[in-house]
Amino acid sequence: MEAGDFKDFAKAMTEYIAEYLENIRDRQVVPSVKPGYLRPLVPEQAPQQAEHWTAVMQDIERVVMSGVTHWHSPRFHAYFPTANSYPAIVADMLSGAIACIGFTWIASPACTELEVVMLDWLGQMLGLPESFLARSGGEAGGVIQGTASEATLVALLGAKAKTLFEVKAKHPEWADKDIIPKLVGYCNSQAHSSVERAGLLGGVLLRKVNPDSSRRLRGDTLRETIEEDVKNGLIPFYVVATLGTTSSCAFDALEEIGDVCREKDIWLHVDAAYAGSAFICPEYRYLMKGIEKADSFNFNPHKWMLVNFDCSAMWLKQPRWIVDAFNVDPLYLKHDQQGSAPDYRHWQIPLGRRFRALKLWFVLRLYGVENLQKHIRKHIALAHLYEKLCSADERFEIYEEVTMGLVCFRLKGNNEINEELLRNINGRGKIHLVPSKIDDVYFLRLAICSRFSEESDIHISWEEIRECADEVLKNHKK
Amino acid sequence: MEAGDFKDFAKAMTEYIAEYLENIRDRQVVPSVKPGYLRPLVPEQAPQQAEHWTAVMQDIERVVMSGVTHWHSPRFHAYFPTANSYPAIVADMLSGAIACIGFTWIASPACTELEVVMLDWLGQMLGLPESFLARSGGEAGGVIQGTASEATLVALLGAKAKTLFEVKAKHPEWADKDIIPKLVGYCNSQAHSSVERAGLLGGVLLRKVNPDSSRRLRGDTLRETIEEDVKNGLIPFYVVATLGTTSSCAFDALEEIGDVCREKDIWLHVDAAYAGSAFICPEYRYLMKGIEKADSFNFNPHKWMLVNFDCSAMWLKQPRWIVDAFNVDPLYLKHDQQGSAPDYRHWQIPLGRRFRALKLWFVLRLYGVENLQKHIRKHIALAHLYEKLCSADERFEIYEEVTMGLVCFRLKGNNEINEELLRNINGRGKIHLVPSKIDDVYFLRLAICSRFSEESDIHISWEEIRECADEVLKNHKK
The missing domain is CATH 1.20.1340.10 (dopa decarboxylase, N-terminal domain)
Known part of the structure; x- marks a missing residue:
């Protein structure tokens, strides 16, 4: 062509x-x-x-x-x-034209440097502590991963390397094979499936800890579990706190968990894949209180911040544990400026990487912080609109508190009738929802997803759901 | 906007x-x-x-x-x-506009199904055995990974899961922690650094085996190493054969290695990241003789087949070992059609995935097989042109046989003079090369990279290198 x-x-x-x-x-x-x-x-x-x-x-x-x-x-x-936005699509065109592979600084200095600076911009937008940012002048900084799953795995591997190093310093006679089977990580049992998968991939035990009645992982429960494991000879090394669970958008008690992790010297990774975008609005930052106690933080601008997939932003206070643990350094990848700028190949699972910072740059400039905040606030307002409509119909109940752009709801009654409701809704094909289940209670999740969503769309979705409920309940009365 | x-x-x-x-x-x-x-x-x-x-x-x-x-x-x-081509850039625009996340079939049937069919197209273009293709009707098939590093890791994790299963069947009293420290994988010491890194990431021993004098991993050496390890109580579980090493584009003796792997029942993964694209030309398929003995095969259309990054094509004969090993299955990802089409989230490390098959579809149709073959043949011809120019200058030597689009060469003499030559070349900034080293011999690599490269460009690069050599040798005579 x-x-x-x-x-x-x-x-x-x-x-x-x-x-x-x-x-x-x-x-x-x-x-x-x-x-x-x-x-x-x-x-x-x-x-x-x-x-x-x-x-x-x-x-x-x-x-x-x-x-x-x-x-x-x-x-x-x-x-x-x-996410999907016009600026991001155009940025990806340019990324495709430049088509550099930014594995080291020299392989395309702009690719690395724009990423360093964009992650600083973004970190400041969220109100992240300076200790996470490259501009603080230390080793800390941000990196674009492909997905939150990869960020969780990268943090787990860093935590594993750090713990192996520290345990061996205390017990020089122990080898990896003596230590690794004793390692144990923790997450909310409501954490995303990718956290469990990171444990499987990393070859370490990852325990699911039960949350409180609001589905939040609490500090006390975590502390008890950890202390019990230590008594049994295990070595706690990694905790994932979730801000905005997938099932119901619950927020772990980050400050409590942070205290436990600092007390016990355990790597704390914060997975805010979906909800993290909301922290660009100051009024939602109370949900990440305690963030300064974390070792790594991740959220997906490619979910809710209008930057097309893949763009998962991750910050690390001490990237050295990742960089050193998996550093293989053949001559063909060495260069003269090593050490004076990050070589991002050491910060991630793959070697190759696209010029993804362009998407962030275009979106941040062509929307501006204010319009991105408007986008978040509008989605949350639309979720509350749906909540109001649904709450006003006494046949329904809201299953969890609505904080972000997700409403969990169900017909009062048993699971079967709700399963039927969802089959009916998806079967008619006008709107699309997926269900979830917590403690054997089946419910429907309505997420506000489109940047084109308006109040009138929410009314249409609600009318459709109401009609489906009419049908289902009529059938059940027969 | x-x-x-x-x-x-x-x-x-x-x-x-x-x-x-x-x-x-x-x-x-x-x-x-x-x-x-x-x-x-x-x-x-x-x-x-x-x-x-x-x-x-x-x-x-x-x-x-x-x-x-x-x-x-x-x-x-x-x-x-x-890779970089106009059709791929336009395809990525469409991918960005649809912006679906194809983790399951229902999440966007077209995203999964076009990928299944494109990997069949591509597999046929390479002459892969039907036992790798989805059209054979079994479980086998292809998937687009982000990078060859990920493919190597995915295959390693599959091999690990398979071996754990089989060893436990024989020794029900053994737990993972008894088996994993005994697992050992193998690759050419000339294999890509990402193979070593996959071992580090997967938490298993990966041994580098010395190749023959042509840098090819041979069956006999591999067999001896394996048998020695078995005697020492280790469990060989994974072999990576490289077709086209990064340093010098050497090809492991696949048929010999395949025989060893089949005899010993060891997972054989073939990494043809760069050179695999050449197999669309029948005259180069002799280099992948024995491919039917492999369990998984990977190459990067995003290197040499004009499909922009990321598009790393991987085929698996038995994806079940990956799918079952890392299968976490929350309700919100389940759907009614599970089992009747692949849910690619189980085939890869991340959960999310872009609609990347569009790039393959656009490139294959808008170039056609013949033009892609022409592209490969032209690059190889240009490499031979450079080889000819360089060989005619008696101050230089070609360091390894030129098979694909890579020429390894050096000034006759010590390493220092060649290091100086490269510093000189890159310092002048007209062209860009990286070095490599095998057995302490330092040499320069000239890869044909651009789809815009013409014979006149090769003459310009050669003139530049010749002039730099003049300077370096003049300084040394002083």
Whole structure:
């Protein structure tokens, strides 16, 4: 493809994208295709000769859009939001054109340096303590990971390396194989599944600790569990505090947990994947009180801050535990400036990395902090609107306190009727929700996901849910 | 940012990108900035109010391009190539607009299904055995990972899970902690640093085995090492064969290694990160003879097949070992169609994933197999051209056989003079190379990286290197 064709193609795609996003609420939110739908729509092999770009354009609706779940439709209320904005799309174009691999500073100085500075901008926007920021002049700083799962794993591996080092200093006769089976980490039993998975991947025990009745992990429970484990010869090394659980957006008691971790010298990682974006609004920072006691902090601008996936922001006070633990240093990756700027390849699981800081730069500048705050506040207000509508119908109950852009609710009564309600809602295909379950109580989650969502959309979603409830309850009366 | 501004911005960026890439050879390949250059060029904080997109456009040259290493310049010969093409850039625009997170089938059926079919297309293009492909109807199939490092780690974790299962079946009284310290994996001592790192991350021993004089890992050496380890009570569980090492693009003796692995029932992973793209040309498939004996295979279309990063293609014969080992299954990720299509979240380290199959689809259709083959053959021909030029100068020697788009060469003589030559070349800033070292012999690597490279560019690079050699040798005669 030559430059001329590229220009035509990219401009046609620009028009298509604007048309797609501006009219996204008119599309069926979840497609009605069955598994295997796509294979018969395309040839069995790649073509031998080049096709024209217009042929590809023509296939987008037929092959792709017919099977897309439209995450950015105001009718989409499943999971948590994933970000999508015009500035981020354009930034990714530039990233694709530069297409450098920023594994070391010299491999593209701009790629590393813009990331260092953007993570400082972002950290200041959240009110993170200076001890997390590169501008503090120490080793601390931020890095863009692909996902929160990777951040949790990276922090776990850092904590593991630090603990191995410290335990060996006390017990020089112990080898890794004597220590690793004794290591134990902790998280709220409501923590994201990726925390459990990080334990599996890292080959260490990760205990789920029961939260209080508001689903918050509390300091006392954590302390008791840790002390019991120590008595049994285990070595506590890692705690994950969740700010905004996936099931119900509960916030662990960070300050209490922080005190326990500092007292016991245990690495504290804070996973605020979804809710972290809200801390750009000062009125929500009470939910991260105690953050200065953490060793690492992570949230996903690619969820709720309009920076397209993948952009998971992580800050580390002592990156050295990651950098040193997994440092393999072949000659072809060495350079003369080593040590005077971060070589991000040591801060992450993969070696390669895209120029992702451009997305942050574009979004922060083209929205400005105030508009990003407006975006967060609007989503939270829409969640409260839904809460109000749902609460006013006495057949329903709100299952957990609404703090952010998520409403957990259910029909009063047993789980079966709620399972039926959700089947009914998703079966009609007008809106899309996923359920969750805590302590065997099944409930529905309505997340505000789209940056196009308006009050009228919430009314439509509520009407749809109300109608489905009418049907379900009518059937049950028969 | 509204749709109107987006259209203007995206179209201006399209023009900028075409201009940047079409004239890239005129830019200084590595910038002359020093660490810390960027921070003074931007404000200390993010702006409170939105800026106009033209302000961002104006800053791109000043802030970003002044510190970019131009990987797509024909003057760039470092590392290995990373891909960049117009069709992939446009595909990523669409991916950014759809911005679905394809962790399960239902989360966006098109995202999963296009990936399944594209990996089948690609597998056929390489001549992979049907036993790796989804179209064979079994559990086998391909997946897009972020990087080869992740593929190596995923395969290692699968091998570990499989071995733990099998060892426990024989020794039900053994626990993980009895088995894991005995596990041992193997790779060529010339394997990529990420293989060693996968061992560190996965918490298992990974032994580097010495290759033969052509830097190829051979079956006999591997067999001897394994048998010695078994005698010492270790449990061999994983072998990585490299097709195209980073230092010198050597190819392990895959068929011999495959025989050993099948005889000993050890998971064989093939890392063809760079060279794998060449297998779309039938004349190079002799280098992957024995591939049917492998359990997993990986190469990076994002290196040499014009699909922008990240797109690392991996095939697994038995994904179940990955899927089952790290399967955490919360209610909010369950869906009714589980089991009838892959849920790719189980095949990878992160949970989230972008719609990356679009890049493959666009590139394969808009180039066609023949043009992609031409691209590979042209790069290899250019490497041979450089080899010819360099060989004709009796002051130089070619250090390893040239098979792909990489030429390893050095001045006859000691390492110091070659280190000086490289410092001289990179110091002048006209072209960019990185060195490597094998058995204490230091040499320079010239990789053909850019899709814009022409014969005239190779002559320019050679002239530059020849002039630098003149200078270095003149100084030494003084």
